[in-house]
Amino acid sequence: MGKLRYFLSAAAALATFSTASPVKTSSFHYDPPSKVEWEACDDHVRCANLSVPLDWNKPQGKQISIAMAMIPAANPEKRIGYLMVNPGGPGASSLNLINAGKEFLMSTPLHQYFDILGPGPRGTEGSTPVKCDPEPWNRRYPETPQTEAEFQEMLQVFHDRGESCVNQKDNDILYFVDTISVAKDLEAVRIALGDEKMNYIGFSYGTQLGAQYTELFPHNIRAIVLDGIMDHSRSGPDLWGPESNGYEVTVNQFFDWCAKNNTCALHKVKDLPAKFDSFIDRANNSPIPAPSCLNKTSEVYPCFENATGNEILRAFQTAVCFPYPETGSVGGWVGMSELLQQAMYKNDASAFSAVKYASNTGYDMSYAAIFCQDAPRSNWTSIDFKIKSDVGAVATPHTRGIGEVWYLDALCMNWPTPVRNPPRSLAPSFAGRNMSTPILLVNALYDPETPIQFALNVHRQLGDQNAHLVIRNGSGHTSYDHVGETHRAINKYLVSLDVPETGAMYED
Known part of the structure; x- marks a missing residue:
């Protein structure tokens, strides 16, 4: 999807409620190597690779590589263990989280007590990656098709994207990138590194990984x-409904912040919401130039030479994820408002233009392959999509229903690999359990990608005996990377197993 690449994304993406049978927790076998060989790969960072089965049902069959990056604990005498981290996406690289977020992670108390470890998920760059021909991934398509012809044009592009992956040589990984397989990889890493209890923090889609790991291996956990x-x-x-509503609510929070804060570059714009809507209409009628995308020395190169309104809306979803300076490399909402001003009033949408791919690996390719193995196939028709577009325009007038799920619903319709990990409730697996240390669930009240409804429902599935839910009374996607009360509560939980009470509301 189009990403606002000035921002450091720790996140990303996201059947009807199912009461399927619980996943079996037995029948896992892994023979670890005698020793994991760590090498220095950056300042304060060590790297290693671990072989795991491509297909966990055939543990002696073909092997793939899991790349790992680690920041060793600063205080070995007080070391608790490994802390595994996953940035979500799906398809984001844990190695990039360790390297790009190194200074932030080393500034936290976690650095004193844990070897902070990023195992790169299967299918992502660094580990054995999904590979696809970039040509169809660089093709545009109608984002909100209004006719049968536009709908078929969109489907053809998405069909060609999937086929471009099937047709790559030595790309068996494409068929085994579901989150259950990744959870088993984490267990292999845990065993290979000494069989210590699991400590884990997952962000966004990484929360699904953490939940499914807990479902499979509940007795091997210290803190999640x-x-x-x-x-x-x-x-x-x-x-789609809750996610698009969460995006709309967060954009309204941004407009409100902008009206009240002169640090917003658009602070003096009267009736900014209406001006924003008109800008999106204008960009859909005549795409906004993106001159930096043609400049090889630019940090956003290569990307499309202009951006439509709908493309801007999808990139803007990522932008509003990070309100605070420490989470955005251009200063959170302050920096993002400057980029939006540049697009709205200086005719330069470079920051919002979608990436172009020059190689056969990339975030979008992994992102699609993973999500489409974790989600059932929708059966949207052109009429369905038209209705969906009309509903989005009414229910979420600023964001128009556009977002990650909008894109993924269409992309996965004809994805060529089978669903391996379909949606279902966690409740059957956790019924009757009473975990010694409950999982800590954390969500912002105004989240543009994982709305609070998701957190409330997952808490109900797990039960309060197994998971406590706390809420950050603020905007943005994920909470740990904003240093405040929520950040400190997470630290206390991971270090001291001090579990906050469910319903705690942190004002930061």
């Missing part, structure tokens, strides 16, 4: 934090 909750019991409209 899920920050920015994905609800894997939802799919189709049941996923």
Whole structure:
């Protein structure tokens, strides 16, 4: 999807409620190597690779590589263990989280007590990656098709994207990138590194990974934090509706912040919401130039030479994820408002233009392959999509229903690999359990990608004996990377197993 690449994204993406049988927790076998060989790969960072089965049902079959990056604990005498981290996406690289977020992670108390470890998920760059021909991934398509012809044009592009992956040589990984397989990889990493109890913090889609790991291996856990909750019991409209509403609510929070704060570059714009809507209409009628995308020295190169209104809306979803300076490389909402001003009033949408791919690996390719193995196939027709577009325009007038799920619903319709991990409730697996240390669930009240409804539903599925839910009374996607009360509560939980009471509301 189009990403606002000036921002450091720790996140991203996201059947009707199912009461499927619980996943079996037995029948896992892994023979670890005698020793994991760590090498220095950056300042304060060590790297290693681990071989795991491509297909966990055939543990002696073909092997793939899981790349790992680690920041060793600063205080070895007080070391608690490994803390595994996952940035979500799906398809984002844990190695990039460790390297790009190194200074932030080393500034936290976690650095004193844990070897902070990022195992790169299968299918992502660094580990054995999904590979696809970039040509169809660089093709545009009608984002909100209004006719049968436009609908078929969109489907053809998405069909060609899937086929471009099937047709790559030595790309068996494409068929085995579901989140259950990744959860088993985490267990292999845990065993290979000494069989210590699992400590884990997952962000956004990484919360689904953490929940499914807990479902499979409940007895191997010390502490689990899920920050920015994905609800894997939802799919189709049941996923799209809350996500698009969460995006709309967060954009309204941005407009309100902008009206009250002179640090917003658009502070003096009268009736900014209406001006924004007109800008999106204008960009859909005549795409906004993106001159930096043609400049090889630009940090956004290569990207499309202009951006439509709908493309800007999808990139803007990522932008409003990060209100605070420490989470955005251009200063959170302050910096983002400057980029939006540049697009609205200086005719330069470079920051919002979609990426172009020059190689056969990339975030979008992994993102699609993983999500489409975790989600059922929608059966939208052109009429359905037209109705969906009309509903989005009424229910969420600024964001128009556009977002990650809008894109993924269409992309996965004809994805060529089978669904391996369909949506279902966690409740059957956790019924009757009473975990010694409850999972800590964390969600912002105004989240544009994982709305609070997701967190409430996952908490109900797990039960309060197994998970406590706390809420940050603020905007943005995920909470740990904003240093405030929520950040400190997560630290206390991971270090001291001090579990906050469910319903705690943190004002930061």
